[in-house]
Amino acid sequence: MANHFPNEAEATHDHISSVGSSVAIWLILLVFTGLTVGAAFIDLGPLNTVVALTIATIKATLVVLFFMHVKYTNEKLVPLVIVSAIFFLFLLLGLSMGDYATRVWR
Amino acid sequence: MFQHMPLWPDSASKMSGHVDELYIFMLLVTFAMTGLIFAGVTIFAVKFRKRKGRHAEQIEGSTLLELTWSVIPFGVMLIYFVWGAVIYFRERTPPQNTAEVYVVAKQWMWKLEHMEGQREINELHVPLGRDVKLIMTSQDVIHSFYIPAFRIKQDVLPGRYTTMWFHATKPGTYHLFCAEYCGTQHSGMIGSIVVMEDRDYMAWMSGSGSQPLAVTGEKLFSELGCVTCHRSDTQGRGPALAGVFGQPVLLEDGRTVTADENYVRESILEPAAKVVRGFKPVMPTFQGQVSDEQLNALVAYVKSLNQPQAAQGTVAAITRQP
């Protein structure tokens, strides 16, 4: 390692996604879109929001992993960037909402 | 010299002494720590200055030392936190049976109204040795009600109430500042807090012929037609209001809120927002129809319904109870 540039040997772009798997993911995404629309019309109480956001998260994860090739990358940095972005997003949402949720008067 | 250049603010409330104690503690720690660092830098700089024949001695670091100067400061900081939090907690929780003053801030003046109906502008007379609670709102931008001698400050927001309370311990006249920048004449939005002996205060109080705020509210209550639905029996289309204030209210959507000033205010302006369980959201909004002062009067009236004497219209007496 010492006499090479960092990451020189690693190549992150070598994955070529196959048409078949891409189409499969695409179909799953469409199915989930249908599911989320359908679920929206069923009364699940407070679970409606949970279901909608869970499906959205599944879809987003599929896009990140397969369409954005994160599943195939041998680069640890990309997942780290994604995780930190999500972490800081949740800090913003969580700590702000923490204030609103605990106010005596909302 | 120090007459013209005071270095310490007046201390005139129960809280100000507590704040000063913590502040002095922190000052001492700060002087000690600053002294330590300054001394360290100075001594090292002199003692280890470059000299012929002497070379720097390389030291990698010391985890033990680093842990020491992380853990000890953190311990001190926890004292700061707990001590400060205790004071803050007391500042944020007003005691029962306070005298109440409604504050309406606007660019660039403070309008104050006592429970007894006295109105003041930029000047607030308060009795010595009594708990006084301020219920504050703003007509325009964010202001901040700041009395340095009492060591308290609270932002005053448009669209909702914020509250603060104090217990004056020293007669005198003290600064009232707006501490949140609020536009052109921000620095002109100042006034004074006059702390009076109880006797003087009573005399000052009786000087004006104003009617108690709750009575004003009661009149408004019938003029606006509130009384047709919010009847004193339980037969009205709206909930009966006697004894409601300060109590938890179960809402239509299953949540529970405390019927505080903000809740009463919101229920007048946004009746559909938090509907009491068992009632229909049929009340029309009074947004734009009542001023902030009128809202205050209505809130004061709803509060007064908690007291049995209220029916006889002797609200003024209540607030004078110690």
Next chain:
Amino acid sequence: MATAAVVSGERESYLNAKYGLKSWLLTVDHKRIALLYLISITFFFFIGGFFALLIRLELLTPAGDLVQADVYNKLFTMHGLVMIFFFLIPAVPAVLGNFLIPLMIGAKDLAFPRINLLSWYLYMVGGTLMIYTILAGGVDTGWTFYTPLSTEFLNTNVISAALAAFVAGFSSILTGLNFIVTIHRMRAPGMTWNRLPLFVWAHYATSIIQILGTPVVAIAIVLVALERLLHLGIFNPALGGDPLLFQHLFWFYSHPAVYIMILPGMGIVSEIVCCFSRKRIFGYKAMALAVLGIAVIGFLVWAHHMFVAGISLYAALVFSLLTYFVGVPSAIKVFNWTATMYKGSITYQTPMLYAFAFIGLFTIGGLTGLFLASLGIDVHVTDTYFVVAHFHYVMVGGMVVAYLAGMHFWWPKISGRMYPEGWGKLAALLVFVGFNLTFFPQFVLGYMGMPRRYHAYPPEFQILNVLSTAGATILAVGYLLPMVYFLWSLRYGAIAPANPWGAAGLEWQTTSPPPEFNFENQPVVTWEAYNYDEIPEPEEVPVAH
């Protein structure tokens, strides 16, 4: 700059590699872009400083007699906007970081040279908008843009000021992006993470904040502008909006922004303390972790600006506690710098004097920050001069002093010339004395209860204010001096050798000023940072005559 190129014309360097205005305005060389930043940032520093002087002059007397209240409000607003968005945030990263990071890690340039140039142009677009705002009559929202004052109640140039901050924000984001990628991807062979200079670590941490914090304030500022134009109501209580939401979004960035300003300064001080003590840094790992820790924990504390704003009691308790966690890595930094000097071989060149000042002033700034984190004290002193004093101790006593330290330390590398050492020491002394005289009285004023942003004030505060104004004039001289002698040194300064201080670090192994592509040969690193045991002390530091 033409002067510099001509003067050092005998030696081949980035300064004389190409000629003409185009070779500067379209350059993708990080060193030239750093100089473009240096010129523009200095310009804005003096504009902001001019406003500061007017503020201090107004406050000489209790009555508001020098300028009208609305003018005064514009002065402190524009002082804040210019200093924060156009000086403090970009200064160290965009000038020194830009110049030095590739040199320190042994790279030919930043990863994205053209994005680097774009950053500068964005900065200039934002700066032009700011100048337009000033010339068009100014803006008086306060730099914090608090709603609904900024959205519904003022008819000054709020939108252009907001846009200026927005565009400057994207300049900052792109700089951060460039640094992160550069530090990850462009390190020379052998330059492992454990060998990175702390200056680079500090910029890495800074970049994280720039990338993850700035967008939030950007969108908040956009919403303010939209709200002014379209009255959306998002922050307007009359339409159901909550002004505290703006404060949350604003401080989510603007508190960590304080660390954007101070972390690079800490990086500078680490380099200088080691160099002039001839020592390894005390506790390298802790120092690197501390800057990262400050950057991350810095995101958890923003609502301590809102303790009296009407947030929930519980939120206030949590944010107060979290704020103290930032104190720990900050304490480590201060103690470790001090410990680094222990058993060193210390010389007192100008950069080291500034570093001493930094350690002391940052200590005071940090310790007084703990007052503000304590809820009970904060209620009394927030929005008073105590806060003003505290953040100037961190921003000016910390960041500006560190910036000056860095400018003196690397000036020989940047310009190829030595500045006059005597004048340097005098300026450092003036800055230290002037600064303390300006801002120390403000702590007292704050605890006495003088609110900030006051055009007129009660007479009992006058004497302390007079002291403060007196200090400000000394401070102003302290700032003008380096400006003068740096320019003087371009023509008359002694020619700087490659490594005048005998400092460790790759940037000193190339010529002063460096060649266009930084190194004649690709460096390969085989040593730890701050290997002062392996570097001979300089025989004699060349002096100007």
Next chain:
Amino acid sequence: MHTSSTAVAENHAHDNPALLHHFSTEAQQRNAASLGMWVFLAQEVMFFGGMFCAYLVYRFKYPADFAAASKSIAILPGAVNTAVLICSSLTVVLAVRAAQLGKRKALVAWLLLTIFLGLVFLGIKGYEYHDKYVEHHIPGPSFHFDGDLIDHPGVPASQAHTQMYFSLYFAMTGMHALHMIIGVGIFAYLAWMAWRGKYGAEYYTPIENSGLYWHFVDIVWIYLFPLIYLIDRHK
């Protein structure tokens, strides 16, 4: 992304004209570009995050009014648009694949199809905006909301709070649409460059990075769709 699209031919002795002077290997350059794009997307997450935060706060404060306002929006255009974006994500994946395999014409075709789908999305969005205009649901002086609270037929929803919903609706979808427009512009440029044979198996970083950007914009919509269209739709 910007830096790698053209080459600076000065002072380097490398064979590949796309390799910039300050990189020593192509792998280093590609890794840098890719990391740069991901870091940029992290920035984008926080940019939209501010608006999501506002949405969360006000939905929490005014759930009933938000539900009423949400129900006034036709679900079909939103659902179709979701599908359109997912399709465009697929075409982008296939465009990247075509570039990797060096198939110039296929690359151009997939890029054009992506642009087309992007424009379809924007068209439908415009149609929806027009609906809002007709219904007086654009925040401002002319704003008027007729609907009732869902749980209480006959009780009108708050004008202020439904306007808040639509303010956020326009802010969020507007910012998203702006990103779409930028994306379409980038792809138009890339299609032109691809037609001129600029990209191939050796060098396709701009295609790949723009693809990442497009997928990100897709993900934002994947969250916007349920949050805006589907709240309490069942009631």
